[in-house]
């Protein structure tokens with residue numbers, strides 16, 4: 001199905017405000033639908049194009065959901081529009097690199113089954129990610145039909161954050177998943193996260209996602225081979241868009257201090273009253289957080305996960321900072337090499 005208006009693609013006033021009048025007249029806006037290797041699939045009104053990454057170099061690093069300004073004739077990238085929100089993770093493996101996963105999202109569906117996969121600490125990890133990106137989190141507990149007591153996990157999840165919305169569904173049943181339609185309306189973009197097998201694709205299909213998993217864009221590359229670019233952004237029955245990328249499935253936090261603090265705000269509040277300013281809440285004397293655990297006001301699991309996520313994001317942020325500093329230093333070094341080369345050349349002349 002074609003996207004007939006920019007609103008079908010999630011176009012909003014905050015993007016429009018970034019364009020000059022001449023850009024509105026002369027340029028094309030397109031949304032990144034998937035990003036694989038050297039090619040980017042972009043979606044615009046009534047058109048879907050696969051562009052070589054070299055053509056959009058001037059847009060910088062792009063990710064699924066980004067809005068790009070393109071030259072209307074050549075489709076060469078002019079620039080990437082400022083993002084409304086961004087979900088990023090630490091790149092997989094040993095690499096100290098932040099990797100953007102999805103941009104310009106309004107809502108994050110955090111999917112977990114309410115039986116085997118149900119894990120409060122994992123939900124807290126995703127909640128921190130949503131908080132950091134300032135995206136509304138909705139917890140979707142699937143497989144309600146298979147759980148003996150589905151109300152218990154629902155209650156536990158609801159207590160993780162005040163005002164948190166938790167929906168319990170049989171993901172195969174579109175009547176049940178229609179409780180999510182408020183977040184899937186036209187102009188809204190939802191991203192979906194959760195472990196393998198929890199029912200993300202099933203849920204997306206019940207919400208009416210088009211072209212899921214099956215359809216790809218076939219392109220002949222320069223050597224005449226077919227390559228398939230799967231679309232990561234899908235239109236839903238109720239008019240909204242859903243982003244599902246493999247990168248959303250396993251997430252290590254980096255640069256997420258505020259997000260973690262917001263999810264564990266009661267611990268942050270208590271910690272102000274610990275005797276020592278740099279209390280580790282793990283055996284230091286006069287620790288008010290430990291006292292709250294002893295009184296039964298705070299669960300030991302929650303403190304343990306707070307300390308874990310806090311140190312994970314700090315460690316990853318630290319290595320990202322070091323890497324950035326290193327590349328800045330390297331840049332300066334190259335510049336100084338260039339400068340002294342220039343000096344010697346001048347000297348020779």
Ligand SMILES: Nc1nc2c(ncn2[C@@H]2O[C@H](COP(=O)(O)OP(=O)(O)OP(=O)(O)O)[C@@H](O)[C@H]2O)c(=O)[nH]1
Pocket residue numbers: 142143144145146169170171172194195196197198199200201202203249
């Ligand atoms: N009974 C029941 N089965 C479900 C439900 N949701 C998903 N399933 C089944 O669980 C299996 C896995 O579902 P998927 O939708 O493929 O899970 P996924 O999260 O997309 O998995 P990955 O693609 O590996 O990330 C399928 O066999 C689904 O039919 C549910 O609410 N109830």
Ligand SMILES: [Zn+2]
Pocket residue numbers: 271274275279280281282284286287288289290
């Ligand atoms: Zn303490």
